[in-house]
Amino acid sequence: MDSTIFDEKSASELDPQLHFLGHLALALSTTCLLESEMAFVPGLIMFLPLFYAFLWISYVSKGRRILATSVSNVLGILISVLGCFWVFSRVSRDAGIPQSLPxxxxxxxxxxxxxxxxxxxxxxxxxxxxxxxILQGMGMLQVSLACVLTTGTIFAFLFSTYLFSLVWILKRYQATRGEVELSTNATESRPSLRSMGLFPSIGWTLLLGVFSVGLFLITPRTDSSSWNPLIRFGQARGAGGGGITGFAEQMNLNKTGEIEINDDIAMTVSVTDVDDNPFNGLPMDQRWRGAVLEHYDNGVWSRRISRKP
Incomplete structure (x- = not known):
């Protein structure tokens, strides 16, 4: 059977409203990822309008294949190869890159x-x-990566909106199983919020949110500091921002600004004797040494880890 005929048949079986919600979720997941990358790849946010344009073109195509499989494969290999060269050039650079990380x-x-x-x-x-x-799985992968790279109110809003879109997709798919043919009439294929199960999706999202918050509150916590991707990945947001008190594995002498007080626990110490009994004779003025910053480049002191080839 001709692959083109098979693709057109598969596309005609997809619910047009599910088609719309899928593109909405992908737009939100892409926005989450690009927002999280602002501290590490600031120029990437400039591609957001282009990505939105691609999503719109894909949506208005109404399930029709735009690129042949051979062309898609070649472009995919090209993106991967160029991306690997770009990553290698960024990681091998000394300034502004988390060189202290493995x-x-x-x-x-x-x-x-x-x-x-x-x-x-x-x-x-x-x-x-x-x-x-498959596309929704790739969208979830984007959001999962974004959760590692950022925190903050803006991302929390984007993340919550994305989760709502996923609930909406599941609710719509439960109602239709995705087996509604696409209409050739544009007015008939226009999504209706009521028919798409908007209000039940809102209710389920709120219920899941309450459950998640409750689970978060009862989960035991350690004494370690909260997750900060800018410190974990050795990168500071913005070239002229201020600093934060506490432990860090690099010191950037090029930055000026106000210092933000951080009340997170820097470290905890437990002292025992040879019999593993608690020892209370530790001097109160005892000093501790953190990572040694032995590498200097362009005003930045960092701790270089020799990477194995």
Whole structure:
């Protein structure tokens, strides 16, 4: 059977309202990822209008394949190869890059741009029900990476909106199983919020939110400091921002600004004797040494870890 005929048949079986919600969720997941990358790849946010344009083109195509499989494969390989060269050039650079981190961890912030472009490329392939869920899985991967790279109110809002869109998709799919044919009449295929199950989705999202907050409050916590990706990945947001008190694995002498007081616990010490009994004779003026910053480049002191090839 001709692959083009198969793709058109698969696309005609996809619910048009589910098609709309899928693109909405992908737009939100891409926004989450690009917002989280602002501290590490600031120029990536400039591609957001282009990504929105790609999503719109994919949506108005109504399930039709735009690129042939061979073309998509070539472009995918090209994006991956160019992305690897770009990541290598960024990680091998000394200034402004988390050089104090081991290689696998140092690569994490630079996976996002490659993933975003691959998601956009996947939009122009087939759009059957199987491909719909593949795209949503890639969108969840984008948001999962974004959760590691950022915190803050803006991302919390974007993340909550994205979760709501996922609940909405599941509710719509439960009602239709995605087996509604696309209409050739544009007015008939226009999504209706009431018919798409908006209000039940809001209710389920609120219920899940209350459950998640309750689970968060009863979960035991350790004495370690809260997650801060800008410290974990050795990067500071903005070139002219202020600093934060506490432990860090680099010292940037090029930055000026106000210092923000941080009340997070810097470290905890437990002292025992040879019999593993608590020892209370530790001097109160005892001093401790953190990481040694032995590498200096362009005003930045950092702790370099020799990476194994």
């Amino acid at each position: 290689m696998p961890t140092a690569l994490v912030p630079f996976v996002g741009p490659i993933l975003a472009f691959l998601v956009m490329l996947r939009l122009f392939g087939p759009k059957g029900r199987r491909d719909f869920w």
